[in-house]
Amino acid sequence: MGYSYLQKDDAEKEKYKNYISAKAVIDQKLPERVTRYGAKQARYTITITDAKGEKIIRYNCELGGNLKEKDTVTVYYDPNDPNGSEVITKIP
DSSP, X not given: OOOOHHHHHHHHHHHTTTOEEEEEEEEEXXXXXXXXXXXXXEEEEEEEEOTTSOEEEEEEEOOOXXXXXXXXXXXXXXXXXXXXXXXXXXXX
16 A cells, blocks of 8 residues: 555644643743754743643753743643643644
8 A cells, every 4th residue: 555645644633633722931942953954953941831720841842933931832732641742833
């Protein structure tokens, strides 16, 4: 069976189906990591505030963009695994 982009899209939708949006504050910008192609990826320590008002601290998150400390950003994460799920800035 050949590779299908539609199957990949379905797999991504399945992976992110439980993700919810939340506000996050940038606590710290970590040193940029240089990829083998020379691109610099910024990493951040963030505090996510969920719907109940509980704070979830996440370390070493790659969010893209050029954010500064104390910036607020909308992120998506899995509430069933708030400390282990991938944090993303948009749902594919």
